[in-house]
Amino acid sequence: MSGILKNKVAIITGASRGIGAGIALRFAAEGAKVVISARTVKPDGKLPGSLEETAERIRALGAECLCVQADLADPADRARIVPAAIERFGGVDILVNNAAWARFKHTCEQEPRHTHMAFEINYFGPLELSQQAVPSMTGRGGGWILNLSSKTSDHPA
Numbered sequence: 256m257s258g259i260l261k262n263k264v265a266i267i268t269g270a271s272r273g274i275g276a277g278i279a280l281r282f283a284a285e286g287a288k289v290v291i292s293a294r295t296v297k298p299d300g301k302l303p304g305s306l307e308e309t310a311e312r313i314r315a316l317g318a319e320c321l322c323v324q325a326d327l328a329d330p331a332d333r334a335r336i337v338p339a340a341i342e343r344f345g346g347v348d349i350l351v352n353n354a355a356w357a358r359f360k361h362t363c364e365q366e367p368r369h370t371h372m373a374f375e376i377n378y379f380g381p382l383e384l385s386q387q388a389v390p391s392m393t394g395r396g397g398g399w400i401l402n403l404s405s406k407t408s409d410h411p412a
Contacts, residue, residue, distance in 0.1 A: 261286030264344040266336060266388065268327060268380070269354030271295045272304025274405050278351055279309055283318035290340040292323045293354065319344075327354050327380035328372050337387035347391040348398045352381035355404035377404070 265282045269275035271293035279291050291309055298305045306322040313320040321343045325332040340347050356376040358369040385400050392398025 258286040260349075263287045263348040264290065264340060264346055265349035265351065266290040266292065266340050266347060266384070267351040267353060268292045268325075268336070268384070269404075270309050271306050272302065272309075274403070275351070275353040276304060276309045276312075278353065279320075280312055280316070282349070283313040283316050283320065286318075287349070288319040288321075288344045289313060290321045290323060290336070290343070292325045292336050294324065294326050296322065296324045328356070328375040330375070330379070330383070333380050333383060334387075337384060337391070341391055346395050347388045348395055350384055350388045350392075350398070350400045352384060352400070352402045353404060354380065 260282055263286070265279075265287045267275050267279045267282070267289060270279045270291035272295075275291075275293070279289050283289050291306055291313075293306050295302065295305045297307055306324065310320045310322050321339065323336050323339045325336055327333050337347060354376060356373055358365070358373065381402050388398070388400070
């Protein structure tokens with residue numbers, strides 16, 4: 256690898272599996288110190304992947320990693336992620352807002368709690384994490400924020 260991210264600090268949400276885990280591994284391979292966040296800390300048999308498994312793969316590369324268990328639907332949980340990164344690694348250079356949630360139903364069947372959860376995770380989570388990370392990025396001379404998700408790729412026809 257090129258080491259292009261050497262000494263950069265990256266936060267990746269939704270990093271227990273899928274694209275988030277893949278991004279975290281690639282960033283670590285390129286020299287970044289990574290902070291990975293998701294709800295699933297330990298393998299639970301319900302879904303493949305966990306923060307522990309992603310962290311183990313990152314550490315096998317010789318990279319530094321911090322796991323922060325957080326449910327992005329919970330404002331108190333998401334408020335811990337950026338401060339944990341700053342406390343451990345001294346700042347933030349990259350934020351990847353990858354975690355997402357969706358429940359596809361007809362409008363009249365949509366439950367209010369699901370609508371609120373989708374806004375908490377898909378809108379307020381990335382917004383608040385970005386607002387928390389930008390001052391550190393500015394103080395470090397700049398940074399990058401990437402907002403993405405594959406959750407809506409399996410939208411029913």
